[in-house]
Amino acid sequence: MGGSHLDDGLLGSRDLPSAPSNERNGAFMTDASRRRVINWLLNSSFGALAAAVLYPVARFISPPEMPEADTNLVEAGLSNDPELVERGFKILRFGNDPVILLRTKNDEFKAFSAICTHLDCIVEYHRDESLIWCNCHNGAYDNQGQVVGGPPPRPLQSFKVDLIDKGPGKPNAIVVSRV
């Protein structure tokens, strides 16, 4: 008998016919080792596959806690920032909160929370109409952050804007801070 797995499992070594014991043990060890290696490979492959699939799902379901950045002041670039010049606004990160910085038709700079007070959509600025607008439900605020249309229940939180003189012929630096 060549020492098949079935025979090994059912008969046990005492019932084996007269194969030399060294040869028999060698074959048994080889089969057992092979089985262990295959089992290990299968287990580790399934483990790796499960981890690769489940880890991103778990991270998505439970994203890591981001500590609230304790920010009271943000440098918002220069007064000739092309985004401000062309679009009249840009969105800043103020810690974890978005803030909208406006450059009005009169070249004044103003800043407000960019989170609509209705259902938290991000607002944008329409300079030609001097309106801060929320496209989720057509909410509208004037350029003082006061509600002038749509469902928002409260004005936008305002922020302080300071212009820092950087010297003759240079654009001012813009600094936004909590009021």
Ligand code: FES
């Ligand atoms: S979320 Fe802005 S109007 Fe509804």
